[in-house]
Amino acid sequence: MMHPLNKIDEQALVTEILLSDYRTADIFKKYNIDYCCGARWPLQTACEMRGLDVAIVKQELEEAVRTVQISTALPFTQWPLDFLADYIVQVHHSYLRHTLPVLETHLANFIAEHRKKFTWLDELQQQFTRLHAQLPLYMIQEEESIFPYIKQLNRAWASKDSLAGLYTRTLRKPVEKVMDQEHQLIMGVLHRMRTLTNDYTLPANACRSHWVVFMKLRELDNDLVQHMHLEKNILLPRLLTIEGELKRA
Structure with missing residues (x-):
């Protein structure tokens, strides 16, 4: 579940976060959080199961989905x-x-x-x-x-x-x-x-x-x-x- 300004809800399922933006896969892979078949945990639960600080993981996920627009009209x-x-x-x-x-x-x-x-x-x-x-x-x-x-x-x-x-x-x-x-x-x-x-x-x-x-x-x-x-x-x-x-x- 994504919120305005690319904020991620830590109660959203890992699969929901992934499907909202494929770039989050890099962060899940980094922390060995399963995002494929059978991954039905909320982000907070997935982090707690691995002893991870959910605030840090959440911040990295939000940075990963931050979009930088490059104009096609650049001269x-x-x-x-x-x-x-x-x-x-x-x-x-x-x-x-x-x-x-x-x-x-x-x-x-x-x-x-x-x-x-x-x-x-x-x-x-x-x-x-x-x-x-x-x-x-x-x-x-x-x-x-x-x-x-x-x-x-x-x-x-x-x-x-x-x-x-x-x-x-x-x-x-x-x-x-x-x-x-x-x-x-x-x-x-x-x-x-x-x-x-x-x-x-x-x-x-x-x-x-x-x-x-x-x-x-x-x-x-x-x-x-x-x-x-x-x-x-x-x-x-x-x-x-x-x-x-x-x-x-």
Whole structure:
């Protein structure tokens, strides 16, 4: 049971809290509170059974469901490249670093309990594992090499640095190659996960763990699509334009 301002009633059933917002699953998992089949305890009772401080758990649940709205009208194309690169790191890279290990745990637990029921789950896990293995490597490469180069080149171009043209010859990074590899991996995995899950559509007999996993996969899918759009359609074209101008100069 949810109240105004995302307040959670400690007398509400764990299952009711979960169904009001799938993001609460992370907190229940953290404290080993069962939220799936057969979980019919009120939050306060579930906490007392495990020796937990219900006030602390309740606070974390309320923080988990607090919604931060990001306007779809943000002028990404008008942002300085430095700011856009920082936005990608602070928003999308931070999201992935938090989400991937948490989702891996939810997915592994769900698959262990339902592998015989859904034959495609092993491949779904394999596809997700590809993402989890490769994305951190790409993010490190972007943060330590690609984005610093973009920022340096953008500052030199904006300030009309006389050495700016030299940077494109001596410091140039394989931006297109790295991003193309990253995006091909992501799109290949997302396409296969969408096919396996019928676009994250729940079957009629889906349990709560099934619902949580699909909601989290859909959220990951949406974030990665936005992430790729910013890099492929805004950041990269503007970088190539700057490089072209500096080379001609």
